[in-house]
Amino acid sequence: MNLPGRNINLHISVDCVIFGFSTNQLKVLLIKRAYTNTSGTLSNDHKLPGDFIAIKEDLDLAASRTLEELTGLKDIYLQQFAFFGRPDRISKSMDIAWLTETTGHKIQRVVTAAYYSLINITDTNSDFAIKNNATWIDVKQVPDLAFDHATIITNGLAHLQLTLRNEPIGFELLPEKFTVRELQTLYEVILDCSLDNRNFRKKILKSTYMVQLEEKQSGVAHKPAYYYRFDRNIYEKHKKESLGFNF
Amino acid sequence: MNLPGRNINLHISVDCVIFGFSTNQLKVLLIKRAYTNTSGTLSNDHKLPGDFIAIKEDLDLAASRTLEELTGLKDIYLQQFAFFGRPDRISKSMDIAWLTETTGHKIQRVVTAAYYSLINITDTNSDFAIKNNATWIDVKQVPDLAFDHATIITNGLAHLQLTLRNEPIGFELLPEKFTVRELQTLYEVILDCSLDNRNFRKKILKSTYMVQLEEKQSGVAHKPAYYYRFDRNIYEKHKKESLGFNF
DNA sequence: ACAAAAGTGTTTTTAATACACCCATGA
DNA sequence: TCATGGGTGTATTAAAAACACTTTTGT
Missing domain, CATH: 3.90.79.10 (Nucleoside Triphosphate Pyrophosphohydrolase)
Incomplete structure (x- = not known):
């Protein structure tokens, strides 16, 4: 201040x-x-x-x-x-x-x-x-x-x-490293809606800038999730311009 | 000033x-x-x-x-x-x-x-x-x-x-009154792209807030176009919230 | 063996795209 | 009758949505 x-x-x-x-x-x-x-x-x-x-x-x-x-x-x-x-x-x-x-x-x-x-x-x-x-x-x-x-x-x-x-x-x-589920929850919380996990994964993972790491979760009492990172360079290269006016 | x-x-x-x-x-x-x-x-x-x-x-x-x-x-x-x-x-x-x-x-x-x-x-x-x-x-x-x-x-x-x-x-x-073609041209000019007129009409006219008037163009050396108006009330009632994150 | 969350495929529905001709009018 | 721009339909492709079970781990 x-x-x-x-x-x-x-x-x-x-x-x-x-x-x-x-x-x-x-x-x-x-x-x-x-x-x-x-x-x-x-x-x-x-x-x-x-x-x-x-x-x-x-x-x-x-x-x-x-x-x-x-x-x-x-x-x-x-x-x-x-x-x-x-x-x-x-x-x-x-x-x-x-x-x-x-x-x-x-x-x-x-x-x-x-x-x-x-x-x-x-x-x-x-x-x-x-x-x-x-x-x-x-x-x-x-x-x-x-x-x-x-x-x-x-x-x-x-x-x-x-x-x-x-x-x-x-x-x-x-x-830096996060799981797909964490990302989905973040979307759900911010947009205040619920999202189908299969469709969300499809949508997110088809983009090349979601890079899967070799590392998995550990110490969790369920199937461990893979970590991903966001690759900004790949995103910048492939980002689309969508017209879509559907209002 | x-x-x-x-x-x-x-x-x-x-x-x-x-x-x-x-x-x-x-x-x-x-x-x-x-x-x-x-x-x-x-x-x-x-x-x-x-x-x-x-x-x-x-x-x-x-x-x-x-x-x-x-x-x-x-x-x-x-x-x-x-x-x-x-x-x-x-x-x-x-x-x-x-x-x-x-x-x-x-x-x-x-x-x-x-x-x-x-x-x-x-x-x-x-x-x-x-x-x-x-x-x-x-x-x-x-x-x-x-x-x-x-x-x-x-x-x-x-x-x-x-x-x-x-x-x-x-x-x-x-x-207040305008033709679909005028609207399409406006989109093309502002978005700096060209749009297929059939698809544009389909997209725009399926929305209920585009109200077709009885009046047509007159004095034009081609098939006269119908005038439309935008109905803000209808739009406000039906407007959608689209999620669509496709980046 | 059980609980808990991860991860996966297919079908249906909807929207986007591509494409070519006839129509109504004034000159 | 010709030039001009208005107006229309269908088939294809792509994306969104709906939906349920198997896998891997720790306890």
Whole structure:
């Protein structure tokens, strides 16, 4: 988070909807915000990771900086998906007070550039995030949020769903090696539907960029599954342009 | 355009990529910008319609205001599609000088919210636009543009193409009544491909929201085509959610 | 031997593609 | 009657969907 003294642009911020996948849930990384207002009441809620941009900072860089500061991760899938600029998006008294305190300025109005990010949750980056006061929360259980952050998450999820149906991005949420079943569950959870496993396998495995590894699962009390990896080079070479307007 | 005296936010602007379709070309509405610099040289180029936002103005409203001021049209298809915030997007000396002159301020850096709009070009709105120093230019023939406006158009066109393949928005560029051939040509031009007319008709006409009118073309030296209209209510009722991930 | 999840094939249905001629009108 | 673009049908191919059992492992 930028400190008040830095050379920051108080009109423009970035907010990141950081998605992760674990225990068969799509999760989003939220910052715990505790704030004691002037009457001494403690408020406890959450907000999206985000920050004001520096005066000459590129928006994409501001977003990846926010992401790195929070998780320690670089070179992560990160896409702008919308901006939010309603003049009343900063209107709750708690939000106004919090901004005044953290920035040292009276903030009138902020336009925010929203990004969504897909990360593979590991112990390392999870610990890193927790130290930064962040927590992974199931997207279906998102609590009350600061500003219009609930809207931003809803909107980001819609973008994720759309992109997942049109581009191979599910891999970004999984480890390097993953099983077909893990991928299928990920699709089912994000798209909120159930998929026939035979048809899913057929569809996914006919693409050449799903590379089967020699390694299998071990220590599981059932037939061990093969691991696969996603080969981006093969994908880039063979990707199709589909016309298909069926609406 | 906002005048220097108004209560404007000099950090944030909106830019509109306004698409229209005529004489079998996809066109974009550009503002002619003539500027005599300090050494007396006259520069002549084009820019996207756009404006700084007012201090408390909603971005969507700023965009629709820009559109209405330029064309006289209200309630037009208008979608945000991206934001552009590179710190170097204002770097050409001509652009800097022009901003200083038109705003009366030294402008360091502006983040712009980009919208694309689809309008049905008519004599009325075309005359209106021409009076405002605007001109319809074939997207394939776009000249040198101010700032990063060439990038914005390219990006906007990509969004238009994507949306055209996934949602019925082609109608927005046509008059209320149109023929199937006009619609097909529109798809061919925007998607830059050729389509089999029998298959196109089959695909389009099986959807119930294409309503055939009794009126036919008249005065044409060939078999007159029936006019159709797009029924948004029927579309909203029957629209499908397609999963289809075939990448 | 049992529980648990992996992995596999075929049939049916639906959508996409390819392809060529007759029709209605104005000039 | 000719030129012009409108409008139509069928056969083929490809993809999606529906559906149930066998395999491998740990306990």
